[in-house]
Amino acid sequence: MDKLYDTPIKAIRKKCLNCTLNQPKEIRYCTSYDCDLYPYRMGTRPSKETLDTLEEYFQKNNVLAKDT
DSSP states (O other), X not given: XXXXXXXXXXXXXXXXXXXXXXXXXXHHTOOOTTOTTGGGTTSSOOOHHHHHHHHHHHHHOOOOGGGO
16 A cells, blocks of 8 residues: 655655655755755754754855845
């Protein structure tokens, strides 16, 4: 029996594929750092190190694209 819905991680991955016009290679090179889904774009839960690095980046660079 097929599932009626995807897991959240798979749904995020599908959204990223949609955003890059179904080009999986482009997801890896994504530069939309201000996207809330960015850490999850590879279809897996990000590691603690990845989340720490992103948090450090945003603390150092207070200006986000959304603020401009």
